[in-house]
Amino acid sequence: MEDHFYSEYLGLYIVVEVEEGKIRRVEMTPKKPASNPKGSSIIGSIKEYFATGKDDFIKYDVSLDGSTHFQRTVLEAIRKIPAGKTMSYGEVARMVGRPGAARAVGNVMAANPIPLVIPCHRVVASNGPGGYSGGLEVKRKLLKLEGVPKKQANKQPRHGLP
Known part of the structure; x- marks a missing residue:
């Protein structure tokens, strides 16, 4: 699943790819994604981060497959x-x-x-x-x-x- 939102602060779209409950990729891009935003919990946490400067990202599982x-x-x-x-x-x-x-x-x-x-x-x-x-x-x-x-x-x- 891919989800995204636009960060006014950065002037960029934050695109997050989640597969099997793990975050696989995050991209910051000026290009608007083709898909519609889904409002996933990670996007909610990212929005909160941009509102407060504080994060709770450690609670999310990440996929580091292919990493040494x-x-x-x-x-x-x-x-x-x-x-x-x-x-x-x-x-x-x-x-x-x-x-x-x-x-x-x-x-x-x-x-x-x-x-x-x-x-x-x-x-x-x-x-x-x-x-x-x-x-x-x-x-x-x-x-x-x-x-x-x-x-x-x-x-x-x-x-x-x-």
Whole structure:
């Protein structure tokens, strides 16, 4: 099943694909989907996120089929980064027991099939915000929505998970 809604805040459609009760894909696109919105619970949670900057996405099952053990470990780890907090690629690498694998963590972020729900926008580079599949402007807007100070979003953070 595919569902979507239009985010006025981002100026993009948020398209979610769910199969067998698991989120398989999230896409942010300027193109209006051909299907009609269904108003699924994940779309309701995404709308709430855009209204408040807080999320409850961890309660949803995600499909990481086709991911390597390392990719799965990284993606599951970043799901635990709360809204309003950031971590560096290096901090995530250390958190998953692979210090020195910051570049590999960045590669996992770049291929994240479920952005927003798996909040790769909360992982920033030591010399700036880093990349984002939806573009840097979208990453900055998401961090701003969550209340991350601009200087924190553009610098390496020095705090981990609670």
